[in-house]
Amino acid sequence: MAGLLQALVGASEKAAHIARLCRREEPLFQLLVAEKTGADRNRRFLQDFKTLADVLIQEVIKHDLGKEFPELQGHIHGEESNEFRNGQAGETVTVRVCATPGDTAALLLSVLEPERAAAELLAAAVHRDVTLEDAELAGVALSVPPQDLAIWIDPIDSTNEYIAGREDVAPVDGIAPAGLCSALVLIGAYDRRTGCPVLGVINEPFFRRDPLTHRWQGRYHWGVAYGETRLSSLSPPPPCPAPCLVLSRAEGAAVREALGPLCSHRLRFAAGAGYKMLCVILGLADAYVLSQGSTFAWDACAPHAILRALGGGAVALAGALRARREGDTGDPPELVYNCPVEGAAGAERWANRGGLVAYAHPQHLEAVLAAL
Numbered sequence: 001m002a003g004l005l006q007a008l009v010g011a012s013e014k015a016a017h018i019a020r021l022c023r024r025e026e027p028l029f030q031l032l033v034a035e036k037t038g039a040d041r042n043r044r045f046l047q048d049f050k051t052l053a054d055v056l057i058q059e060v061i062k063h064d065l066g067k068e069f070p071e072l073q074g075h076i077h078g079e080e081s082n083e084f085r086n087g088q089a090g091e092t093v094t095v096r097v098c099a100t101p102g103d104t105a106a107l108l109l110s111v112l113e114p115e116r117a118a119a120e121l122l123a124a125a126v127h128r129d130v131t132l133e134d135a136e137l138a139g140v141a142l143s144v145p146p147q148d149l150a151i152w153i154d155p156i157d158s159t160n161e162y163i164a165g166r167e168d169v170a171p172v173d174g175i176a177p178a179g180l181c182s183a184l185v186l187i188g189a190y191d192r193r194t195g196c197p198v199l200g201v202i203n204e205p206f207f208r209r210d211p212l213t214h215r216w217q218g219r220y221h222w223g224v225a226y227g228e229t230r231l232s233s234l235s236p237p238p239p240c241p242a243p244c245l246v247l248s249r250a251e252g253a254a255v256r257e258a259l260g261p262l263c264s265h266r267l268r269f270a271a272g273a274g275y276k277m278l279c280v281i282l283g284l285a286d287a288y289v290l291s292q293g294s295t296f297a298w299d300a301c302a303p304h305a306i307l308r309a310l311g312g313g314a315v316a317l318a319g320a321l322r323a324r325r326e327g328d329t330g331d332p333p334e335l336v337y338n339c340p341v342e343g344a345a346g347a348e349r350w351a352n353r354g355g356l357v358a359y360a361h362p363q364h365l366e367a368v369l370a371a372l
Contacts, residue, residue: 004069004146006137008187008201009220010130011064015057015185016205016218018125019156022053023165024215027117032163052111055080055095057155060126061187063097065151075150075192079298079347084111101127136233137222144226149198152301152337154186158272174284175246175268180206182275188301188337195336198226200305202278221281223309232309237283239361244268245368246276246285248294255291255372262371277303277358281310286364289372291317293353297337300352304335307358313365318354320369332369 022028058078066073082095093111098104105116105123112119132138156162162183169179176182185203190196203220210217223232244266245259251269260267268285270276273295276288281303304314313334320332335356340349359365 004149004189005140005142005199005201005222005224006132007065007068008151008189008199009134009137009222010132011061012185012187012201012203012220013132013218014064014125014128014130015061015155016203016220017128017130018053018057018060018122019162019183019185019205020216020218021121021125025118025121027115028121031112031115031118032165051080052084052095054155054159055082055084056108056122056126057185058082058153059096061153061155069146071145071147072149072151076153077151077298078153078155079296080155097126140224140231142224142226142229142231144198148192149189150192150338152186152188152190152298154184154274154298154302157184157186157274157299158182161271172268173244173266174282175270175279176275177249177269178271182270182272184272184274184278186274186298186302188298188303188305190301190305190337192338195338196334197301197305197308197337199224200302200309202274202281202302202306204278221278221306223306225305225308230309230311232306234281234306234310236310236312237281237286237360239363240286242266243286243364243367244284246270246279246288248276248290248292250292250294251289252291255289258371259289259368262367273299274303277307277314280312280358280360281306283360286360287368288358289317289355289368290357291355293351293355295352295356296347297350297352300335300356300358301337303358307360310360312358312360312362314356314358315365316352316354317357317372320357321372324369332365 058080062076084093101123104126105120108119166179169176187201189199201222205218206216207219208217221233242264245263246268249269279285280288307313315332357368
C-alpha cells in the first residue's frame, strides 16, 4: 500500500507536469487558445485539444500504475474514452502510451496532424521519469493488498477553468470563485468489494507562480483511510462555530435560502467539484453542499478518501435526508464508488445521484442536514 500511495503521487506529479506543459509551451498553448475562441477547432480535428489533454493524462496514469501494479490492470477507471477520430482521414485512433517516445509521438501526431512539435512535446512528457523527494511520504508504512482496490481518475477536474486560464480571480476568504487554480488532478483508490474510498491524492498543478522564474508550481495532498488507519499529509482543520459553506454557482435558490441562516450567510461559490471538496479539506470551508446529481465517481473518490482520513466524509444528500425523515438515527449513507446507477447509460452510470454533502466535522454535517 505504501508503494501504491507513492505511485499515485508520482502519477499525479507527471499528470500535473503535462497540464502545465500545455499552457507553457507555445505549440501546445496555441491549441489551447484555439479552444477559447472555437474559431478553427472543427477544421483541424474533430475532438477538442482539451479532451486530448484529459485523455492523455488519464492513459499515462493507467499505464504507469498498471505497469507497476499488474493486479490493478482492468480496475483503473477514468472519465474519458481514449478513442479519437482523425480529422484528416476520418480514422479512429486509440490513444495510449507506446513503448518509446518516438512511437507515442507518432500516435499522437495521427490525431494532431500537422502539429508535429506538439506531439513530440507531449510524448516526451509522457515518458518522463518522476522522482519524488518527500521524506514523509517515503516513511509511510501500510499493508493492504492492491488487488483489493480499484482506481478512479479525474485527469483535469474543472476543465473549463483550465482552458479559460484566468489568473486574476480574487479569492473570497481564501476560496477562489473561479480560475486556473481550481483545475486539479484527482486520483482515488477504493475497496472493490465495499466501494469505500481508502486512498486519495489531489494535485494542484497551478498552486502558485515561482517569484523568480514566473513558472507555475504545484503541490499535492494525500490521505489514507483503511480500517483503523487514518493518515494524511494534512492536519484536520479546526471546527468553526458558524460554518462557512461552499456551493456551486448553479445551486438553486431554495437551498441557498435554507443554508444562509445556518452560516450567517457565509455562503461561498466556486468552480469544480474537486476544488470545492479541497476547500473543505484545507479548512477554507466547513462543508460543500450540492443538491443536484451533477458530480461523478471520478470527481469525489480522491477528496472523499482524504476527508475520511481527516475525520470527515461525503454523504449522499438525498439518501441522508430520506433517512432523517424516516427516523433513522444511524450514520448517514456515505458515497460509494463501485455501484453504477441502475438503468443509466454512459457517464450517468457513475453520477452521484441526489447530490452530496462533503464535510470536515460531523456536527457541521448534522447542521446542514437539519437546515435542509
